[in-house]
Amino acid sequence: MIIMTTLEIFLIAITAGIVGSILGLGGGIIIVPALTLLFGVSMRTAVAASTVSIIATSTGAAVAYLHDRLSNVRVAMWLEMGTATGALTGALVAGYISQRLLFILFGALLAYSGYNMFKSRKAELPGEVVPDRISKRLNLAGSYYDQLLRRRVDYQVTRSIPGLIIMYFSGAAAGLLGIGAGIFKVPAMDQVMRMPFKVSTATSNFMIGVTAASGAVVYFARGDVKPLIAGPVVLGVLLGALVGARLMVRMRATTIRKLFIPLIIYTAIMMIYKGISQ
């Protein structure tokens, strides 16, 4: 009996790892409902397991993305300042802010980026991008070898400060609402900073491990991380992420975008619904 359950959790986790690593998301969108609805796990335990599994998605896939230079380490470090300080702010102001309003606000923001993403659904790579001063100063531009296009793609990065500000708020949202490991990061890099879509998801994937780590430490300290649940989830996600990263480097950006759009719209609707119904 326990073997069957573990196996089922394991298989769902592998799926979550594949999806999460391709899209640059944490995979909590799959793990949390699966654990609570299918296996009757408590919300606290499910969220704790999901948070640790975000680290697994990130770490497992990043090895491949770093080798292909798809993850931009400099952009990641620049933006992690935003997410890390934002998460800290979120934790500090948590008691003083209306969650309802935030859910609606961030939901609307996601809906808007979903709409923008839909408009640019046919573009494999961004057009000509003129780097801003900070991007030049910090040397954020990059290049990667695209295994699908079979050529080197050089790209520029722009609007570094707006990108950082969005990361700050996305970090705060993650702390306040417990959502959005990657769902805000990908559109910020894709649409605001005008990075290639595959670089955006791979860099988001690289970053989410760090964001999740601080939350995970706290869950550990509180004893919410249950080894018998989190163990199979995390191992499954780790293996799934290895597979997902190998698939992603050979996929079209337009295909990945098509997978991303329904998820961002779904999350936007769920958030607005939560804000209204709470």
Next chain:
Amino acid sequence: MNRGHEENGGVVPIEMILARLLRIGSIIAAILLAAGIAAMLLVGASFAPGLITAGLVVLLATPIMRVLVAGVVFAKEKDWLFALFCLVVLCSLAAGVILGRGE
């Protein structure tokens, strides 16, 4: 363009250093987790949860080590601004953990 990503004069690029770190972290974590889960399912060993927890802790430490190592690499390359960025991230992480535990 793109000076930050090129392999300059035999220096190992930061991507490769971090990739190696993340690979080691995920392999150790995977082995501990697999061993723990196998021990739990096959023989119901009492040390199984301990093994799994060890795997989870290794995994948890990996991204934090990643920021630390990136900071050291940037400092070695005299890229002080990016070393500072890493420091800011590490301090925020530490503050978040202290704050979270205090709740």
